[in-house]
Amino acid sequence: MTDARFCVCVPARDEADRLPILLDALARQDVDGPIRVSILINNTVDDSVAAVARAQAAWGERLHLAVACHDLPPERAHAGTARRLAMEAGLARIDPDRGVLISTDADTRPPSDWISAMLRAIDAGLDIVGGRIVVDDAEPLAAAMDAMQVKLDRYWACVRAIEDDIDPCRWDPAPRHGDHTGASLAILAPLYRAAGGVPAIPAGEDRALVEAAVAAGGRLGHPISVWTRVSARTIGRATGGMADHMQALSDRVARGESTFLPSFDQWRARAAWRRMRRDQPGGDAGVARDEPLLPPMRCDMPLGLDR
Template sequence: MQPAVICVPARDERSEIPSLIRTVAAQEADAPIRLVLLANHCRDGTAERARELAAAEPRLQLRLLEVEFPSHEAHAGSARRAAVQAGADWLCELGAHETGVVLSTDADARLPPGWLIANLRALASGAEVVGGRIEAEDTSSNPLPAAIRGMASHIGAYWQAVRALSDSIDPLPHDPPPRHGDHTGASLAVALPWLRAVGGVPPLRSREDVALVEALEWAGARLRHAPDVWVEVSARQHGRAEGGMAAEMRRWATAPADAYHLPAASHWLRLARTRRAIRDGFHSGRLPDLAGYLGLEAASLTRIAAESPNDIACVARVCRLLPTGTAAQQEMVAAMREMRALAEPERVA
C-alpha cells in the first residue's frame, strides 16, 4: 500500500468530528491510517474532541494542528493549503518523496470504508490526481429536503449528458466512462511529486481546490473521476467555505427545475470540438495551423506545443488563452435532451 496521509481543515466542527474520525479510522487498509486535522480558528472544542476520539482508535495516527491565521489569510484556502502541506511534510519524513499520496477531504465528510483503497487503486492504474463523487447526506434521521433532492437529480442528469457529449467527441483514455465530474477538496487524491511540482494548494479565499486541479492539468497530470471513489457530506445549507456546496443547495431549494438555466448544449458542443482539435493538433504537430480557428497567434501556439509535456497540458494552456465570454444559457431539461441527441451522431461520425 502506498504511504498516504488524509488532510482535513476544520472550523468549529465539533459536531461533525465524531463521524469523520470514525469513518477515517474504519478505512480498509493494511497499514496505520494517517490523519492531519487542522483546527482553524476553532472556538467550540473541535481540537479537544478530535484528540479524545483519536486516542480511542488504535489504527489512527493523528497530527492535530491548531492554527490562528492573520485576518488577511483567515479563509478556507489557507486552511486547506496548510493541512495539505502538513500531510506532504509527514510523507517526506517517512521517505515517501516519490511514492506518497496526499488526500484531501472535509470535516463534515463521511468516508465509505473503501475510499482510501479506491483512491490508491485509481492512482496506480495511471492517474496522478483522483476526484471523488460528492453525495449529500440523505438519511432517515437527517433527510434531504424533497426540493433539493429533486433538483440534485435533475442537475446530475444534466452533467451526465455534458460528459457523454464530451466523451463522444473528445474521449480521454485516462478517464473513460463511466465517470463522474467531481474533483473538489471534499475528495481529492494527489501523488506527492505532482503536488510538490505545482507548489501545493493555491492560497485562495475560495475555489482553491479547483485552482489546484487546474494547476495539475496545466502541468500535464492525468485526472481520473473513478466511479468507485465517493464521499458523503452533510446537507447543511450554511457551510464554511464561500461559494461552496451549501450555497448551491440554497439555490436548489427555491428554483423549479423547468426554469433552471445552465450553459447551453451548443456551448458544450463547441468546447468539446475545440478541445479535440487542440489535442489532435498537438499530436500531429500542426497546432499552429489552428490559429485562425482558435483566434490565437500561430507563434503562441508553436510555443505552447513546444513547452507542453503532453496533450493534457497543451489543452489546458491553449484553453486558458481562449475568450471567456459568458456562455449562452438554456433551460436545463431542454439542454439535456439536446446534448443526448447530439452525442449519438457524434459517436457514429
C-alpha cells in the same frame, strides 16, 4: 521524511460536531495499517480540539492524528490557506516520491473503501483522482431539492457523454463522474509540489490546484468507484463552498425559479476545441493552461431540457 503511502488532509473550522463522524469513517476504512490524518483547525471557537482528542482515544493506534491549530488573520482566514496548511502538513508525513495526499472536508462521511479505491486508481496510472460527491443519505433532502438534484445529475451525465463522444480521454474513460473537489481528491506528492501546492485564495482553491496539476502534466481521472458523502447543510464554513451552493439552490427552488446552465451545443463546441487544442504542441497540458482563458460559457438553457 517518512515512507508512508498516504495521508488524509482535513481543514476544519468550528467542526466539533462533524469531525467525530469523519474520523469514525476514516478509522473504518478497509486499508491495512494506521490511517494518517493531518487536521488543520483554524480560527475555531468550539471544542473541535477536544472532539479530535476523544476520537484519538477511541481509536488508538488505528488513527495517527496530527493536529495543528492556527488563529489566522482575517485576510488569510479562508479555505485556501487552511487547505494549503493541511496539505503541507500531510506532505511532510508521506513518501516524497510515491506518497499520496488525500484531501477531504470535515463534513464528509466516506464509505469504507474510499481510500483503497483512490489508491487503486493511482496504481492504475492516474496522478490525480477526483471522487464523486453525493449528499449524505443521513441528511435527506426535501422532495423539491431532491428532484432538482436528479435533474442536475442528468444534466452533467449528458455533458460527460458529449465529452466522451467528441474528446475521449484514454486514462479517464467512460463510465466516469465529473467531480474533482477538495472534499474527495487524491494527488501524488511529486505532482503536488510541481503544481505549486494549494493556492492560498479565498475560494476555488481545489479547482485551481487541479488545473495547475493537469497543466504540469498530471493525468486526472474520475473513476466511479471513488465517491464520498457530504453534508446537505446550507450554513457552512467556507465562502463559496458546498453549503453556499446548497443554500443558493434551495433558495431558487423555494422561489420557483428556473435554473439555467450552459446549453449542450456550447459543451459540444468546447469539447471540439479541447480536441483541436490537444492535437497541438503542449497537448493535454496546453488544454489545461489555455481553457481558463476562454470566454465563459453562457447559462442559457433551462435545466431539464433533453439533449
